[in-house]
Amino acid sequence: MIVAKRKKIPEIFDAVKDHKNVLVLGCGTCVTVCLAGGEREVSIISSALRIASRKAGKKIKVNEFIIERQCDNVFIESAAEEIKKNDAVLSLGCGAGVQAIAERYPNTPVYAGLDTSFLGILESRGVWTEKCMQCGTCVLSDFGGICPITRCAKHMLNGPCGGSREDRCEIRADQPCAWQLIYKRLKDIGQLDKISKEYPAKNWSTSINGGSRTIIREDHRI
Numbered sequence: 001m002i003v004a005k006r007k008k009i010p011e012i013f014d015a016v017k018d019h020k021n022v023l024v025l026g027c028g029t030c031v032t033v034c035l036a037g038g039e040r041e042v043s044i045i046s047s048a049l050r051i052a053s054r055k056a057g058k059k060i061k062v063n064e065f066i067i068e069r070q071c072d073n074v075f076i077e078s079a080a081e082e083i084k085k086n087d088a089v090l091s092l093g094c095g096a097g098v099q100a101i102a103e104r105y106p107n108t109p110v111y112a113g114l115d116t117s118f119l120g121i122l123e124s125r126g127v128w129t130e131k132c133m134q135c136g137t138c139v140l141s142d143f144g145g146i147c148p149i150t151r152c153a154k155h156m157l158n159g160p161c162g163g164s165r166e167d168r169c170e171i172r173a174d175q176p177c178a179w180q181l182i183y184k185r186l187k188d189i190g191q192l193d194k195i196s197k198e199y200p201a202k203n204w205s206t207s208i209n210g211g212s213r214t215i216i217r218e219d220h221r222i
């Protein structure tokens with residue numbers, strides 16, 4: 001899922017402070033699961049904005065609404081009436097959600113209430129970790145399901161850098177060396193021969209480094 005975290009209230013308030021009616025719009029999917037932009041956070045941020053508004057001597061009316069998914073026009077439509085009633089939207093969706101709302105409502109200012117951080121998983125209660133940098137050419141099948149792009153600080157594809165100490169990454173001592181994990185995993189599943197495979201230089205043009213990407217499924221187009 002997409003993992004995000006809430007921006008600080010002063011930054012959010014600064015963005016919306018010149019509007020009279022602000023809709024705080026939550027998203028019921030990834031950002032709800034990572035406790036950044038769901039119903040509870042909409043309520044907390046709205047209350048904090050009302051307090052900030054009063055303290056600043058402003059009269060901002062803060063309204064609240066949640067839709068199931070901000071990155072999909074079908075769901076955005078369900079917020080149409082609420083968006084029309086306000087002169088700005090503070091989106092608690094991920095970066096895709098914010099932009100989807102802005103594209104759908106070109107005359108309405110839309111602000112980001114979250115910092116979209118990464119694609120990851122819930123590791124343990126309250127702890128999310130990044131698992132995929134969306135490189136566009138997935139190599140997980142060759143590495144026992146452990147991503148050397150995301151989990152190795154140097155994105156090493158042909159073995160470890162040699163700097164790890166006691167299974168820790170030399171760049172991030174709080175992280176295990178990805179290659180220790182890859183080795184163990186391949187051994188455990190009887191695929192250790194894959195560790196000898198030589199990888200050519202990665203084609204990064206499929207990653208975000210090549211600019212915004214598009215996937216077109218001709219079989220689904222109308």
Ligand code: SF4
Nearest residue numbers: 132133135138139147
């Ligand atoms: S190889 Fe690329 S697509 Fe696959 S998990 Fe790693 S970053 Fe994501």
Ligand code: SF4
Nearest residue numbers: 152161169170177178
């Ligand atoms: S110590 Fe391991 S995880 Fe860290 S950069 Fe080197 S190979 Fe990658």
